Amino acid sequence: MILEVAMLNIKPNLETEFEAAFRQASKIISSMNGYIEHELQKCLEQPDKYLLLVKWETLEDHTVGFRGSAQYQEWQALLHHFYDPFPTVEHFEKVVL
Numbered sequence: 001m002i003l004e005v006a007m008l009n010i011k012p013n014l015e016t017e018f019e020a021a022f023r024q025a026s027k028i029i030s031s032m033n034g035y036i037e038h039e040l041q042k043c044l045e046q047p048d049k050y051l052l053l054v055k056w057e058t059l060e061d062h063t064v065g066f067r068g069s070a071q072y073q074e075w076q077a078l079l080h081h082f083y084d085p086f087p088t089v090e091h092f093e094k095v096v097l
Contacts, residue, residue, distance in 0.1 A: 001036065001055055001056070001057065001093070001094065002055070002056045002057070002058060002059050002061075002062065002091050002092070002093055003053060003054070003055055003056075003091065003092045003093070003094075004052075004053070004054040004055075004056060004062050004089060004090075004091055005051070005052070005053055005089070005090050005091070005092060006051075006052040006087045006088070006089045006090075007049065007050075007051055007052075007087055007088070008049070008050040008051070008052055008082075008083060008087050009048060009049055009083060009084060009085060009087070010048045010049070010050065010082045010083065010084070011048070011082060011083075011084045012048055013048075014048075014082055015042075015047055015048055017082070018050075018079070018082045019040075021078045021079055021082070022040060022078075022079065024078055025074075025075050025078045025079050026038070028071045028074055028075050028078075029054065029066065029071075029075065031071065032061070032065060032066045032069070032071065033061060033065050034056050034057040034058055034060075034061025034062070034065055034066075035054070035055075035056060035057075035061070035066075036055035036056060036057060037054075037055050038052065038053060038054040038055065039052075039053050040052055040053075041053070052087075059091055062091070063091075
């Protein structure tokens with residue numbers, strides 16, 4: 001399992017519109033192969049800042065499958081205009097201790 005992590009900085013005063021668009025976009029990402037689950041967290045100190053966490057079966061399910069799909073174009077159209085700056089996306093895997 002891979003955890004995708006993205007800090008999303010939204011343009012000021014667009015939080016309500018972003019959250020509405022994200023509800024629509026959630027249907028897109030949750031339909032993708034290799035998708036496990038996702039959550040969106042809102043920062044208490046900075047209301048225009050969100051944390052997106054997505055669990056994928058493999059890295060390629062996100063980087064190749066999702067990002068290379070027609071559905072990603074829909075995701076982009078719904079969400080990318082809200083970001084300032086554009087988020088850095090990182091991937092993590094659990095460390096077995």
